[in-house]
Amino acid sequence: MPKNELFVAAREAMAKAHAPYSKFPVGAAIRAEDGRIYTGANIENLSFPEGWCAETTAISHMVMAGQRKIMEVAVIAEKLALCPPCGGCRQRLAEFSGASTRIYLCDETGIKKSLALSDLLPHSFETEILG
Numbered sequence: 001m002p003k004n005e006l007f008v009a010a011r012e013a014m015a016k017a018h019a020p021y022s023k024f025p026v027g028a029a030i031r032a033e034d035g036r037i038y039t040g041a042n043i044e045n046l047s048f049p050e051g052w053c054a055e056t057t058a059i060s061h062m063v064m065a066g067q068r069k070i071m072e073v074a075v076i077a078e079k080l081a082l083c084p085p086c087g088g089c090r091q092r093l094a095e096f097s098g099a100s101t102r103i104y105l106c107d108e109t110g111i112k113k114s115l116a117l118s119d120l121l122p123h124s125f126e127t128e129i130l131g
């Protein structure tokens with residue numbers, strides 16, 4: 001699957017952001033194990049802490065479609081050269097990622113950086129006790 005398709009999906013998702021407070025639209029697109037693309041945008045709220053990120057919306061769509069594995073994810077922000085996922089989203093991405101999962105940081109022209117989750121979240125929380 002051409003990576004460009006994932007970038008275009010993230011850019012299209014960004015146009016659906018509800019970001020009237022930060023005026024910082026973000027889009028994300030996940031390719032899951034089934035080969036399909038699940039997208040998301042940030043959805044803010046007048047009660048500021050109640051909003052959530054584009055990556056979180058995309059993960060929700062993927063999970064509700066019955067998928068549990070992220071193969072690749074593209075992230076784009078309208079007003080930032082590259083938008084690395086926030087700490088909370090790194091942990092949420094980790095829940096559904098593996099060693100081969102790739103995270104693509106995009107600008108308005110395409111994918112500019114490819115990272116592994118371990119680049120973004122080294123020494124992550126893991127325990128056998130909780131399974």
Ligand SMILES: O=c1ccn([C@H]2C[C@H](O)[C@@H](CO)O2)c(=O)[nH]1
Pocket residue numbers: 019022024025026041042043044051052053054055075083084085086089
């Ligand atoms: O990786 C990120 C970083 C920020 N945001 C959103 C949260 C908030 O709505 C706005 C400004 O932080 O951008 C995302 O969606 N993804």
Ligand SMILES: [Zn+2]
Pocket residue numbers: 053054055056085086087088089090
């Ligand atoms: Zn986030």
